[in-house]
Amino acid sequence: xxxxxxxxxxxxxxxxxxxxxxxxxxxxxxxxxxxxxxxxxxxxxxxxxxxxxxxxxxxxxxxxxxxxxxxxxxxxxxxxxxxxxxxxxxxxxxxxxxxxxxxxxxxxxxxxxxxxxxxxxxxxxxxxxxxxxxxxxxxxxxxxxxxxxxxxxxxxxxxxxxxxxxxxxxxxxxxxxxxxxxxxxxxxxxxxxxxxxxxx
Numbered sequence: 189x190x191x192x193x194x195x196x197x198x199x200x201x202x203x204x205x206x207x208x209x210x211x212x213x214x215x216x217x218x219x220x221x222x223x224x225x226x227x228x229x230x231x232x233x234x235x236x237x238x239x240x241x242x243x244x245x246x247x248x249x250x251x252x253x254x255x256x257x258x259x260x261x262x263x264x265x266x267x268x269x270x271x272x273x274x275x276x277x278x279x280x281x282x283x284x285x286x287x288x289x290x291x292x293x294x295x296x297x298x299x300x301x302x303x304x305x306x307x308x309x310x311x312x313x314x315x316x317x318x319x320x321x322x323x324x325x326x327x328x329x330x331x332x333x334x335x336x337x338x339x340x341x342x343x344x345x346x347x348x349x350x351x352x353x354x355x356x357x358x359x360x361x362x363x364x365x366x367x368x369x370x371x372x373x374x375x376x377x378x379x380x381x382x383x384x385x386x387x388x
Contacts (some may be wrong), residue, residue, distance in 0.1 A: 250335040259333045262302040262326045263340045270331050278306065280322045291341065297326070305337060308344045314354040315347070 226234065238244045250256045269276045282296035285305055294307035295318060306326065308315060318324070327346035334341070346353040 205258055259340050263331050265300050271325055273329055275325045278326050280318050280320055280323050303339050305339050305341045306344050312355055
């Protein structure tokens with residue numbers, strides 16, 4: 189009888205501890221919540237403030253320069269493909285990025301007569317088989333630019349050559365959906381989710 193009473197007492201202590209800890213977490217959540225996104229007016233004010241800094245002034249000068257205009261014109265050529273995540277035909281022009289680049293693994297490509305930096309988050313073995321003048325099909329959700337680079341930077345999410353997939357990167361949203369449908373967020377599941385997001 190004493191053992192049963194002891195087991196019930198221990199169970200009660202453990203359960204009440206879990207309930208108390210869960211209540212504390214719920215009470216702490218509002219304090220740790222992310223700040224509200226900026227309104228359009230706040231965002232415009234922040235951009236104006238940044239444009240008055242030395243970095244902002246340099247950036248505006250670059251935008252107005254022939255080099256900046258060339259980069260923007262090249263971006264405009266592929267904008268509909270980026271928005272629609274549709275196929276872009278590209279020719280590999282160089283297996284190395286411009287000197288001083290800090291973009292990780294990537295290659296130089298030409299699309300519709302314009303040159304681009306095509307960067308990848310990681311370096312799968314299949315990408316190392318690329319050669320200059322290879323014709324590839326790529327897809328991306330993002331293109332960016334920086335005054336340091338003379339070319340727009342395409343974030344490679346999909347690449348294929350001769351009908352064979354060389355690279356396919358799942359967007360973070362897909363990774364999150366995949367993990368959250370498999371399990372509810374417990375500590376172990378949450379760390380697995382974070383691991384998947386940061387490794388992808």
